[in-house]
Amino acid sequence: MGLKKLTLSVEEGVIEKARRYSQAHNTSISRLVTQFLARLPGRQKRRDSPTVRRLVGILSESADVAEYRRHLEEKHGR
Incomplete structure (x- = not known):
């Protein structure tokens, strides 16, 4: 499945925290968001x-x- 671009509005402090976390864990913010969203439960x-x-x-x-x-x-x- 191909990737699509998604634009989000996020508080500045949260963005900075995400940048620091992604750098420390050698990943991207896009990957972090993808992993988070993939864990959400499906329709129950x-x-x-x-x-x-x-x-x-x-x-x-x-x-x-x-x-x-x-x-x-x-x-x-x-």
């Missing part, structure tokens, strides 16, 4: 709330938790 699947789990058992067989979640997201805009 949300768990069903206890209320949804309780209601699923009393709904008809054709009812689906994912379907109910979509309904709630559409209704409440989440």
